Amino acid sequence: MRLSIQHLTKKYGNRTVVNNLSVTVGAGETLVLLGTSGCGKTTTLRMINRLIEPSSGQILGNDIDIRQQDVQTLRRSMGYVMQESGLFPHYTVAQNIAVVPRLLGWEPARIMARTLELMAMLRLPDNLLNHYPAQLSGGQRQRVGLARALAADPPIVLMDEPFGALDPITRAGIRQEFAQLEALRSKTIVLVTHDVAEAFALADQICLMDAGVVQQYGKPHDLLDHPANAFVQHFFDLARQSAWLISSPSSGSKPGN
Amino acid sequence: MADFFTFVREQAGQLTNQILTHIGLTLASLAMALAVGMPLGIFITRQRRLAAVVLGGAGVLQTVPSIALLGVLIPLLGIGAGPALAVLFLYALLPIIRNTYVGITGVNPAIREAAQAMGMTDWQVLTRVELPLAWPVLLAGIRTAAVINVGVATLAAYVAAGGLGEFIFGGIALNNTNMMLAGAIPAALLAVGFDQGLGWLQRHGQNRGGTVLGIVLAVSLLAFIPQTGQTRLQAGFAHEFIGRADGYPGLQKTYGLKLSVRLIDQSLMYEAIRSGAVDVISGYSTEGRIKAFNLRVLTDDRHAFPPYAAAPVVRQVVLTQYPTLQPTLNLLAGKLTDSVMTELNYRADYLHQSPEQIARAFLQQAGLYQPVSGPRTGQVVLGSKVFTEQYILSAMYKLLIEGHTSLRVVAKTGFGGTQLCFSALRTGAIDLYPEYSGTGLLVILQPSPPILDSLNALPSTTRPDAIFSYVQQQFSHRYGVAWLQPLGFNNAYCLMLRQVDARQLHIQTISDLTVAARH
Numbered sequence: 001m002r003l004s005i006q007h008l009t010k011k012y013g014n015r016t017v018v019n020n021l022s023v024t025v026g027a028g029e030t031l032v033l034l035g036t037s038g039c040g041k042t043t044t045l046r047m048i049n050r051l052i053e054p055s056s057g058q059i060l061g062n063d064i065d066i067r068q069q070d071v072q073t074l075r076r077s078m079g080y081v082m083q084e085s086g087l088f089p090h091y092t093v094a095q096n097i098a099v100v101p102r103l104l105g106w107e108p109a110r111i112m113a114r115t116l117e118l119m120a121m122l123r124l125p126d127n128l129l130n131h132y133p134a135q136l137s138g139g140q141r142q143r144v145g146l147a148r149a150l151a152a153d154p155p156i157v158l159m160d161e162p163f164g165a166l167d168p169i170t171r172a173g174i175r176q177e178f179a180q181l182e183a184l185r186s187k188t189i190v191l192v193t194h195d196v197a198e199a200f201a202l203a204d205q206i207c208l209m210d211a212g213v214v215q216q217y218g219k220p221h222d223l224l225d226h227p228a229n230a231f232v233q234h235f236f237d238l239a240r241q242s243a244w245l246i247s248s249p250s251s252g253s254k255p256g257n
Numbered sequence: 258m259a260d261f262f263t264f265v266r267e268q269a270g271q272l273t274n275q276i277l278t279h280i281g282l283t284l285a286s287l288a289m290a291l292a293v294g295m296p297l298g299i300f301i302t303r304q305r306r307l308a309a310v311v312l313g314g315a316g317v318l319q320t321v322p323s324i325a326l327l328g329v330l331i332p333l334l335g336i337g338a339g340p341a342l343a344v345l346f347l348y349a350l351l352p353i354i355r356n357t358y359v360g361i362t363g364v365n366p367a368i369r370e371a372a373q374a375m376g377m378t379d380w381q382v383l384t385r386v387e388l389p390l391a392w393p394v395l396l397a398g399i400r401t402a403a404v405i406n407v408g409v410a411t412l413a414a415y416v417a418a419g420g421l422g423e424f425i426f427g428g429i430a431l432n433n434t435n436m437m438l439a440g441a442i443p444a445a446l447l448a449v450g451f452d453q454g455l456g457w458l459q460r461h462g463q464n465r466g467g468t469v470l471g472i473v474l475a476v477s478l479l480a481f482i483p484q485t486g487q488t489r490l491q492a493g494f495a496h497e498f499i500g501r502a503d504g505y506p507g508l509q510k511t512y513g514l515k516l517s518v519r520l521i522d523q524s525l526m527y528e529a530i531r532s533g534a535v536d537v538i539s540g541y542s543t544e545g546r547i548k549a550f551n552l553r554v555l556t557d558d559r560h561a562f563p564p565y566a567a568a569p570v571v572r573q574v575v576l577t578q579y580p581t582l583q584p585t586l587n588l589l590a591g592k593l594t595d596s597v598m599t600e601l602n603y604r605a606d607y608l609h610q611s612p613e614q615i616a617r618a619f620l621q622q623a624g625l626y627q628p629v630s631g632p633r634t635g636q637v638v639l640g641s642k643v644f645t646e647q648y649i650l651s652a653m654y655k656l657l658i659e660g661h662t663s664l665r666v667v668a669k670t671g672f673g674g675t676q677l678c679f680s681a682l683r684t685g686a687i688d689l690y691p692e693y694s695g696t697g698l699l700v701i702l703q704p705s706p707p708i709l710d711s712l713n714a715l716p717s718t719t720r721p722d723a724i725f726s727y728v729q730q731q732f733s734h735r736y737g738v739a740w741l742q743p744l745g746f747n748n749a750y751c752l753m754l755r756q757v758d759a760r761q762l763h764i765q766t767i768s769d770l771t772v773a774a775r776h
């Protein structure tokens with residue numbers, strides 16, 4: 001499904017959190033909303049599944065305004081993956097994965113078959129089905145979170161810092177797995193992150209935001225090679241510096257020393 | 258201890274009844290509090306601005322002492338299960354509203370957001386996510402409410418709603434430890450049982466909350482299924498009357514009377530019979546409302562009740578220490594006839610005049626009133642039992658003593674029963690109180706059957722005097738307590754019916770009632 005965001009603005013009183021944002025994601029593409037904390041990227045994401053209603057502007061899914069649908073029906077057609085996975089602590093793994101199919105009224109047998117399929121796809125052992133989220137590792141929780149988002153095979157998947165709560169090693173591993181996941185290839189994905197490396201690894205398009213305003217929007221290498229303004233330049237310079245810091249043998253020393 | 262088990266065995270039927278009523282009251286009020294409190298608690302999580310108001314209001318209700326709350330509700334709801342359930346309901350409300358609110362607001366906002374993002378409706382978010390996650394906190398509230406209510410439900414006995422309070426308060430009033438424990442121990446066990454049972458649910462019931470609450474509601478409804486197998490006439494007796502040898506046990510022995518008996522506080526009996534909550538009550542012959550409420554006093558045709566000549570009982574040491582006391586108290590001797598006392602009681606109970614007002618007016622009329630003057634040189638402590646006539650008499654003594662002597666009078670009124678009042682006198686906690694000869698005989702002295710029979714065998718003309726002098730002599734001898742000259746009236750126990758019923762059922766005597774109750 002093609003997702004088109006047009007002149008989207010969100011104000012809280014006098015404060016403008018998202019200002020006149022317009023981007024388009026083609027069907028099966030991944031759009032990364034990149035930026036620092038408080039830049040409006042999460043607010044934008046939440047307006048797509050109407051957890052937040054915009055002050056003005058509109059969002060079109062295949063050229064139809066998403067507000068024409070009933071809000072619950074809309075949300076059931078969009079997978080949602082959150083930081084810390086957002087799993088229901090009182091539901092088992094199987095029950096968590098089955099949430100949306102149950103809301104859609106699937107037969108139990110169909111739900112079970114789909115759950116097993118997803119467990120296999122995300123390389124989760126079947127003996128975890130009756131475990132509760134608290135009994136899982138961080139990486140396992142994140143996979144279950146993704147399985148839950150994909151359960152009803154929605155055309156769109158929204159991800160809010162999906163790897164944010166993981167340690168760097170697990171994070172890199174899972175990210176790679178996600179990137180290779182066949183089931184995600186055909187999805188239209190909007191992913192929010194502040195991690196530049198993550199953005200470059202997953203994005204077809206990057207939308208770099210600051211203070212609610214789009215600073216640059218385009219293919220990853222366009223942003224890197226042709227920064228549109230000083231902010232973009234500065235943002236990527238800082239990212240490079242920290243990457244250098246990590247790779248430097250005498251860690252802790254400043255670049256140029 | 259053996260006595261205790263004997264008592265429990267003998268009263269097993271009564272005890273079972275009380276326990277079931279107690280459980281019924283607790284669960285029914287809990288169910289009502291859940292039905293109102295949970296929706297209210299949920300509502301204020303959606304309207305946060307109202308939370309402070311609602312929680313504050315429920316908090317204030319809970320700080321009101323339970324007995325005071327009962328007092329406020331009696332004029333509104335009358336006597337019986339109504340006011341008892343209302344008090345219990347109000348008490349259970351705060352913990353349930355508060356814990357519903359705290360439980361739901363304590364749910365991680367990310368989890369709630371996830372539920373919305375999955376496409377759950379508001380109702381689904383509430384029932385599938387918020388309530389199950391709030392369950393442990395909510396159940397902690399239900400647990401608190403249940404334990405509070407097991408305790409407060411003992412007060413139901415005051416308003417003829419039954420429960421274990423019947424034995425507890427009866428036991429206290431009669432100084433009967435076994436009776437007291439037979440009520441107190443099951444009440445304590447019930448509280449522990451409720452707490453443990455609900456604790457188990459708190460750990461295991463998270464995803465079956467609806468079922469659990471359903472069961473609580475269903476069980477509590479059982480408590481309202483009317484009990485069968487009772488006689489038509491419902492008696493409401495004060496606890497002292499139920500336990501005293503000259504009370505219900507005496508009537509059972511002398512007449513073979515068998516009634517379905519509920520315990521009720523003696524000050525509420527008259528209201529209860531008037532409103533139709535009960536049909537027969539154990540009243541006092543000098544009660545002021547007999548006429549006003551259209552009641553029929555049944556003739557004690559087999560003389561089960563002894564004469565009850567009223568007189569002040571005073572510790573002898575106090576009389577010796579303050580020689581002016583005895584002549585002062587004797588100023589009232591013979592001044593209060595049956596009709597005068599009935600009239601004074603009427604003014605208090607029906608016209609709602611204060612005991613002090615009534616006492617002063619009477620003394621002025623009798624020419625015995627003297628204003629207080631001069632410094633105080635000593636002090637006596639005045640006691641009374643917890644009913645109108647005793648309050649009037651002690652008000653009268655206070656005015657009399659302070660006007661005619663240089664003594665200061667301290668009043669400790671409202672002792673819950675004869676045994677309590679007399680114990681206070683014996684231990685010197687009080688120095689005097691008004692008592693009745695028949696009560697002194699049967700409750701305090703408890704003479705052996707041969708002595709009782711010989712007193713009862715006397716002709717009715719000499720019997721009252723003989724009993725008075727026997728009691729006077731024995732009290733002086735055994736306890737060092739003096740009975741001063743009688744006030745003049747006799748306040749006998751008596752059974753009362755509504756005039757309408759008495760006419761319709763042709764009941765004039767207690768023998769008639771015994772026959773009528775058999776059908």
